[in-house]
Amino acid sequence: MTEIPEHLLKRAKEARERLEGSDAPAEGSEAASAAPPAEAASGEPAAGEGEKIPAHLLDRSRSASEQAAMAPAAPGGPVAPAPPSLPTGPGGHTQRLLTVVKSGSIQDVKAMPQDRVHVWPHLLLGEFVASLLCTAFLLIFSVFVNAPLLELANVNETPNPSKAPWYFLGLQELLTMFHPMVAGVTIPGIALFLLILAPYIDRNKENAPEKRKFAVSLMTVHLMFWAVLVMIGSFFRGPGFNFIFPWNDGLFFDF
Secondary structure, X not given: OOOOOHHHHHHHHHHHHHHHHOOOHHHHHHHHHHHXXXXXXXXXXXXXXXXXXXXXXXXXXXXXXXXXXXXXXXXXOOOOOOOOOOXXXXXXXXXXXOOOOOHHHOOOOOOOOOOOOOHHHHHHHHHHHHHHHHHHHHHHHHHHOOOOOOOOOOOOOOOOOOOOOHHHHHHHHHHOOOOHHHHHHHHHHHHHHHHHHHHXXXXXXXXXXXXXXXXXXXXXXXXXXXHHHHHHHHHOEOHHHOEOXXXXXXXXXXX
């Protein structure tokens, strides 16, 4: 549907006022008689009551309608219907603008799981509370349970076998197999150095034990190696720290 621009309406109004003030009824009657065709061609009534459209606009609309009526139809077929009007946007534009937006530029509203916590207060506070609980337990346990102490040491008599506490029996067992420098410094130093490098070698961030095969294997080998040495020194070493079978010679270890 066509709308008459504002400046044309204003120009038509000025022309009508000039025609009403002159003695030219013929032109006024021609414009009045041409108004119905313009209204039929445009499909809308005049912009206002009593307003008339200029003659040159009427001639242009009349020639356009005549050319549309004289257009030849397709031979042997019906007249093709007029193409449907396209939806227009602001200003009468029919173009569309399609923009490809990367997924990373859109804000992600999903909460990502956080596997990191601050050292203070989360880690240090938990460790401090655990140390207080352990200290309180040892204090209460030592009040009600006496330590299994032996008799006073006799400088003229050395116990046979002379064994270190159980947590040092692994080192004492290594001393029977290697040189003191190797057994006391080299092997424990290599073991501690490997444990220090373990977090830098194994970069796996999984928390499930079944997905941390390297870390679990390394710690298992370390613990089993030391546990076997402690068990041998405790139960399979007799007088002179010689190898024995406890089911034959007895048990030379005080719990």
